Amino acid sequence: MDYAHYQTLNITRRGPADSVLDIQMKAANGKLPTAGHAGHRELTEIWRDVGADDSVRCAVLRGEGLGFSGGGDLALVQDMANDFAVRTRVWKEARDLVYNVINCDKPIVSALHGPAVGAGLVAGLLADISVAARDAKIVDGHTRLGVAAGDHAAIVWPLLCGMAKAKYYLLLCEPVSGEEAERIGLVSLAVDGDQLLPKAYEIADRLAQGSQSAIRWTKYSLNNWLRQAGPAFDTSLALEFMGFGGPDVQEGVASLRERRPPRF
Numbered sequence: 001m002d003y004a005h006y007q008t009l010n011i012t013r014r015g016p017a018d019s020v021l022d023i024q025m026k027a028a029n030g031k032l033p034t035a036g037h038a039g040h041r042e043l044t045e046i047w048r049d050v051g052a053d054d055s056v057r058c059a060v061l062r063g064e065g066l067g068f069s070g071g072g073d074l075a076l077v078q079d080m081a082n083d084f085a086v087r088t089r090v091w092k093e094a095r096d097l098v099y100n101v102i103n104c105d106k107p108i109v110s111a112l113h114g115p116a117v118g119a120g121l122v123a124g125l126l127a128d129i130s131v132a133a134r135d136a137k138i139v140d141g142h143t144r145l146g147v148a149a150g151d152h153a154a155i156v157w158p159l160l161c162g163m164a165k166a167k168y169y170l171l172l173c174e175p176v177s178g179e180e181a182e183r184i185g186l187v188s189l190a191v192d193g194d195q196l197l198p199k200a201y202e203i204a205d206r207l208a209q210g211s212q213s214a215i216r217w218t219k220y221s222l223n224n225w226l227r228q229a230g231p232a233f234d235t236s237l238a239l240e241f242m243g244f245g246g247p248d249v250q251e252g253v254a255s256l257r258e259r260r261p262p263r264f
Contacts, residue, residue, distance in 0.1 A: 001053035008039040009046060010064065015201070019057040019208045021050060024064050025120055032070030033063045035119040040076065043119055044093045047100035047108075057208035059104075060200055061123055062111040069120020071141060077253055080244045091241045094119075098152055098233060101126040102223050105216045107207045111200035112136045112178065113193060122152040125160070126226075128219055129207075130187040131200045132178030138186065142240060144173040145256070146248030146264060150240025155226055155233035161186045 003011040010024040023046060025033035035043060050059050063069050079086045101108065101123050110127035116138045124130060125138075132138070140157075142149040149170040157166035161184040169176055182190035191199050207215060243249055248264055255262035 001049055001055070003049065006042050006046065008033075008036075008042050011046075015058070015205045016208050019055060020201070020204045021053070021056045021059040023059055023061050025062070025069060027063070027065030029070075031065050032067045032115060033065065033120060034070045034073045036073035036076050037079075040072070040090060040093055040097075040119055043123060044097040044100060047097075047104040047123075050106050050108075051104045056106055057212060058107050058109065058204045060109045060111060060204045061120075061127060062197070062200070063113065063116075063120060065114075067114025068110075068112045068116040068124060068136065069118055070115060071118030071120075074253055074256060077145070077244075077249070080241075081249050081253065084245070087241055087244050091237065094122075094151055094241075095234070095237055097122055098126065098155060098237075102226050105220065107204075107215055107219055109200050109204045109207070111196050112138065112187065113196055115139065117141055119151070125156055125186065126152055129189075129203055131189045131191060131196060131203065132181055132187045133193040133196045134177065134179040134190045135193060136178035136181070136190075138176040138178070138181055139173060140170050141173050143171060144252065144262065146246070146250075146252035146262065147241075147243030148236060148239040150233075150237040152233075154236035155229045157186070159225060159229065160184075 008026050010026055012022045014020050014022050027033050050056055080090050108127040110124040110130045112124050112132040113136050116124055116136055140149055140153055153170050165184050178190040181187040251262050
Protein backbone atom coordinates (compact mmCIF):
# COMPACT_ATOMS: atom_id res chain seq x y z
CA MET A 1 0.00 0.00 0.00
CA ASP A 2 1.39 3.40 -1.01
CA TYR A 3 0.47 6.17 1.43
CA ALA A 4 2.50 8.87 -0.35
CA HIS A 5 -0.59 10.60 -1.73
CA TYR A 6 -1.75 11.66 1.74
CA GLN A 7 -0.89 15.34 2.16
CA THR A 8 -2.36 16.12 5.59
CA LEU A 9 -1.18 12.96 7.37
CA ASN A 10 2.36 11.90 8.26
CA ILE A 11 2.33 8.12 7.85
CA THR A 12 5.23 5.92 8.97
CA ARG A 13 5.72 2.31 9.98
CA ARG A 14 7.01 1.01 13.28
CA GLY A 15 6.60 -1.84 15.75
CA PRO A 16 7.02 -5.59 15.18
CA ALA A 17 7.98 -6.19 11.53
CA ASP A 18 6.82 -2.64 10.73
CA SER A 19 3.26 -3.85 11.19
CA VAL A 20 2.07 -0.80 13.16
CA LEU A 21 1.02 2.17 11.04
CA ASP A 22 1.74 5.46 12.80
CA ILE A 23 -0.72 8.11 11.53
CA GLN A 24 -0.03 11.67 12.60
CA MET A 25 -2.41 14.48 11.69
CA LYS A 26 -0.30 17.41 10.51
CA ALA A 27 -0.49 20.78 12.23
CA ALA A 28 -0.77 22.90 9.10
CA ASN A 29 -0.87 26.14 11.08
CA GLY A 30 2.12 25.15 13.20
CA LYS A 31 -0.08 24.79 16.28
CA LEU A 32 -2.93 22.30 15.89
CA PRO A 33 -4.11 19.88 13.21
CA THR A 34 -7.29 21.26 11.66
CA ALA A 35 -9.53 19.56 9.11
CA GLY A 36 -9.88 21.58 5.94
CA HIS A 37 -11.28 20.23 2.68
CA ALA A 38 -8.32 17.87 2.07
CA GLY A 39 -7.80 16.92 5.72
CA HIS A 40 -11.43 15.94 6.24
CA ARG A 41 -11.39 13.78 3.12
CA GLU A 42 -8.09 12.08 3.96
CA LEU A 43 -9.09 11.32 7.55
CA THR A 44 -12.13 9.61 6.10
CA GLU A 45 -10.25 7.59 3.47
CA ILE A 46 -7.24 6.39 5.47
CA TRP A 47 -9.20 3.70 7.33
CA ARG A 48 -10.17 1.96 4.10
CA ASP A 49 -6.49 1.77 3.15
CA VAL A 50 -5.55 0.51 6.61
CA GLY A 51 -8.14 -2.23 6.27
CA ALA A 52 -6.92 -3.20 2.80
CA ASP A 53 -3.21 -3.26 3.73
CA ASP A 54 -2.29 -6.84 4.64
CA SER A 55 1.04 -5.71 6.11
CA VAL A 56 -0.68 -3.62 8.81
CA ARG A 57 -1.79 -5.24 12.06
CA CYS A 58 -2.57 -2.11 14.08
CA ALA A 59 -2.75 1.67 13.60
CA VAL A 60 -1.92 4.51 15.98
CA LEU A 61 -3.59 7.90 15.46
CA ARG A 62 -2.04 11.01 17.00
CA GLY A 63 -1.75 14.73 16.43
CA GLU A 64 1.18 16.98 15.65
CA GLY A 65 2.03 20.14 17.54
CA LEU A 66 0.20 21.48 20.56
CA GLY A 67 -2.75 19.11 20.49
CA PHE A 68 -4.48 16.10 19.02
CA SER A 69 -6.88 18.05 16.79
CA GLY A 70 -8.25 21.56 16.55
CA GLY A 71 -11.55 20.86 14.82
CA GLY A 72 -12.80 21.92 11.43
CA ASP A 73 -11.05 24.70 9.58
CA LEU A 74 -13.35 27.74 9.72
CA ALA A 75 -13.00 28.24 5.96
CA LEU A 76 -14.42 24.74 5.45
CA VAL A 77 -17.24 25.46 7.91
CA GLN A 78 -18.07 28.68 6.07
CA ASP A 79 -18.07 26.87 2.72
CA MET A 80 -20.43 24.25 4.14
CA ALA A 81 -22.77 26.97 5.38
CA ASN A 82 -22.78 28.80 2.05
CA ASP A 83 -22.60 26.03 -0.56
CA PHE A 84 -25.09 23.16 -0.75
CA ALA A 85 -22.74 21.04 -2.87
CA VAL A 86 -19.94 21.36 -0.31
CA ARG A 87 -22.36 20.63 2.51
CA THR A 88 -23.63 17.41 0.92
CA ARG A 89 -20.10 16.26 0.09
CA VAL A 90 -18.83 16.82 3.63
CA TRP A 91 -21.98 15.17 5.04
CA LYS A 92 -21.07 12.00 3.13
CA GLU A 93 -17.46 12.20 4.32
CA ALA A 94 -18.59 12.69 7.93
CA ARG A 95 -20.86 9.64 7.66
CA ASP A 96 -18.13 7.55 6.05
CA LEU A 97 -15.53 8.63 8.62
CA VAL A 98 -17.56 7.14 11.45
CA TYR A 99 -18.46 3.93 9.63
CA ASN A 100 -14.95 3.49 8.17
CA VAL A 101 -13.39 3.58 11.64
CA ILE A 102 -16.03 1.20 13.00
CA ASN A 103 -15.68 -1.21 10.08
CA CYS A 104 -11.88 -1.15 9.78
CA ASP A 105 -10.90 -4.67 10.78
CA LYS A 106 -7.51 -3.65 12.21
CA PRO A 107 -7.40 -2.39 15.80
CA ILE A 108 -6.86 1.36 16.16
CA VAL A 109 -5.16 3.07 19.11
CA SER A 110 -5.48 6.83 19.61
CA ALA A 111 -3.12 9.04 21.62
CA LEU A 112 -4.83 12.29 22.68
CA HIS A 113 -2.88 15.29 23.96
CA GLY A 114 -3.78 18.94 24.30
CA PRO A 115 -7.05 20.03 22.66
CA ALA A 116 -9.04 17.25 20.98
CA VAL A 117 -11.92 18.62 18.91
CA GLY A 118 -13.78 18.00 15.65
CA ALA A 119 -13.08 15.38 13.00
CA GLY A 120 -9.91 14.21 14.73
CA LEU A 121 -11.88 13.60 17.91
CA VAL A 122 -14.32 11.45 15.92
CA ALA A 123 -11.59 8.94 15.13
CA GLY A 124 -9.93 9.44 18.51
CA LEU A 125 -12.97 8.39 20.55
CA LEU A 126 -14.11 5.70 18.11
CA ALA A 127 -10.65 4.11 18.25
CA ASP A 128 -10.64 0.68 19.85
CA ILE A 129 -8.30 1.82 22.62
CA SER A 130 -8.03 5.53 23.42
CA VAL A 131 -5.16 6.82 25.56
CA ALA A 132 -5.29 10.44 26.75
CA ALA A 133 -2.80 12.66 28.51
CA ARG A 134 -4.22 13.59 31.90
CA ASP A 135 -4.26 17.26 30.90
CA ALA A 136 -5.80 16.69 27.45
CA LYS A 137 -8.85 18.84 26.73
CA ILE A 138 -11.67 16.98 24.97
CA VAL A 139 -14.47 19.21 23.64
CA ASP A 140 -17.40 18.48 21.37
CA GLY A 141 -17.96 21.98 20.02
CA HIS A 142 -21.04 21.50 17.87
CA THR A 143 -23.65 23.42 19.87
CA ARG A 144 -21.12 26.24 20.45
CA LEU A 145 -20.94 26.51 16.66
CA GLY A 146 -24.74 26.53 16.35
CA VAL A 147 -25.34 23.04 14.94
CA ALA A 148 -26.56 19.77 16.46
CA ALA A 149 -23.98 17.42 17.96
CA GLY A 150 -23.60 15.02 15.02
CA ASP A 151 -20.41 13.26 13.93
CA HIS A 152 -19.62 10.58 16.52
CA ALA A 153 -21.51 12.09 19.48
CA ALA A 154 -24.85 10.25 19.39
CA ILE A 155 -23.33 6.94 18.36
CA VAL A 156 -20.70 6.58 21.07
CA TRP A 157 -20.87 9.10 23.96
CA PRO A 158 -23.98 7.60 25.66
CA LEU A 159 -22.47 4.12 25.36
CA LEU A 160 -19.10 5.19 26.79
CA CYS A 161 -20.07 7.52 29.63
CA GLY A 162 -23.86 7.22 30.00
CA MET A 163 -26.71 9.42 28.87
CA ALA A 164 -26.58 11.90 31.78
CA LYS A 165 -22.89 12.71 31.26
CA ALA A 166 -23.28 12.69 27.46
CA LYS A 167 -26.08 15.27 27.60
CA TYR A 168 -24.17 17.46 30.05
CA TYR A 169 -21.00 17.63 27.97
CA LEU A 170 -22.64 17.67 24.53
CA LEU A 171 -25.37 20.24 25.23
CA LEU A 172 -23.04 22.63 27.09
CA CYS A 173 -19.81 21.98 25.15
CA GLU A 174 -18.07 21.57 28.48
CA PRO A 175 -14.41 20.50 28.18
CA VAL A 176 -13.39 17.14 29.62
CA SER A 177 -9.84 16.61 30.86
CA GLY A 178 -8.10 13.37 30.03
CA GLU A 179 -8.16 12.43 33.70
CA GLU A 180 -11.90 13.04 33.99
CA ALA A 181 -12.51 11.31 30.65
CA GLU A 182 -10.93 8.15 32.05
CA ARG A 183 -12.98 8.43 35.24
CA ILE A 184 -16.31 8.59 33.38
CA GLY A 185 -15.32 5.96 30.79
CA LEU A 186 -14.98 8.26 27.78
CA VAL A 187 -11.41 7.05 27.12
CA SER A 188 -9.66 3.79 27.90
CA LEU A 189 -6.68 5.19 29.83
CA ALA A 190 -5.24 8.46 31.07
CA VAL A 191 -1.50 8.82 31.62
CA ASP A 192 1.04 11.54 32.28
CA GLY A 193 1.90 13.49 29.15
CA ASP A 194 5.44 12.12 28.85
CA GLN A 195 4.05 8.59 28.92
CA LEU A 196 1.35 9.11 26.28
CA LEU A 197 3.17 7.89 23.16
CA PRO A 198 5.17 5.15 24.92
CA LYS A 199 1.92 3.74 26.32
CA ALA A 200 0.07 4.01 23.00
CA TYR A 201 2.94 2.31 21.17
CA GLU A 202 3.18 -0.41 23.82
CA ILE A 203 -0.52 -1.21 23.40
CA ALA A 204 -0.24 -1.15 19.60
CA ASP A 205 2.75 -3.51 19.68
CA ARG A 206 0.88 -5.95 21.90
CA LEU A 207 -2.09 -5.88 19.54
CA ALA A 208 0.20 -6.41 16.55
CA GLN A 209 1.77 -9.46 18.21
CA GLY A 210 -1.54 -11.04 19.19
CA SER A 211 -3.80 -13.45 17.34
CA GLN A 212 -5.08 -11.36 14.46
CA SER A 213 -8.23 -13.36 13.83
CA ALA A 214 -9.15 -13.33 17.54
CA ILE A 215 -8.52 -9.59 17.94
CA ARG A 216 -10.24 -8.56 14.70
CA TRP A 217 -13.29 -10.75 15.25
CA THR A 218 -13.63 -9.50 18.83
CA LYS A 219 -13.53 -5.91 17.53
CA TYR A 220 -16.14 -6.74 14.90
CA SER A 221 -18.44 -8.32 17.50
CA LEU A 222 -18.12 -5.48 20.01
CA ASN A 223 -18.70 -2.84 17.34
CA ASN A 224 -22.14 -4.28 16.71
CA TRP A 225 -23.14 -2.17 19.74
CA LEU A 226 -22.17 0.88 17.66
CA ARG A 227 -23.85 -0.45 14.53
CA GLN A 228 -27.09 -0.79 16.50
CA ALA A 229 -26.87 2.95 17.16
CA GLY A 230 -26.59 3.62 13.42
CA PRO A 231 -30.11 5.10 13.06
CA ALA A 232 -29.51 7.51 15.96
CA PHE A 233 -26.19 8.52 14.41
CA ASP A 234 -27.68 9.02 10.94
CA THR A 235 -30.39 11.25 12.44
CA SER A 236 -27.91 13.32 14.43
CA LEU A 237 -25.71 13.82 11.38
CA ALA A 238 -28.67 14.87 9.22
CA LEU A 239 -29.75 17.40 11.85
CA GLU A 240 -26.20 18.70 12.19
CA PHE A 241 -25.92 19.34 8.46
CA MET A 242 -29.39 20.86 8.30
CA GLY A 243 -28.06 23.30 10.88
CA PHE A 244 -25.20 24.25 8.59
CA GLY A 245 -27.84 25.75 6.29
CA GLY A 246 -29.44 27.76 9.10
CA PRO A 247 -28.75 31.16 10.65
CA ASP A 248 -27.12 30.11 13.93
CA VAL A 249 -23.97 28.70 12.33
CA GLN A 250 -23.19 32.14 10.83
CA GLU A 251 -23.14 33.63 14.31
CA GLY A 252 -21.17 30.66 15.60
CA VAL A 253 -18.44 31.13 12.98
CA ALA A 254 -18.37 34.90 13.52
CA SER A 255 -18.00 34.49 17.28
CA LEU A 256 -15.10 32.06 16.84
CA ARG A 257 -13.34 34.37 14.41
CA GLU A 258 -13.84 37.31 16.78
CA ARG A 259 -12.96 35.25 19.88
CA ARG A 260 -16.15 36.16 21.76
CA PRO A 261 -19.18 34.30 23.15
CA PRO A 262 -21.88 33.65 20.53
CA ARG A 263 -25.13 35.62 20.67
CA PHE A 264 -27.79 33.23 19.42
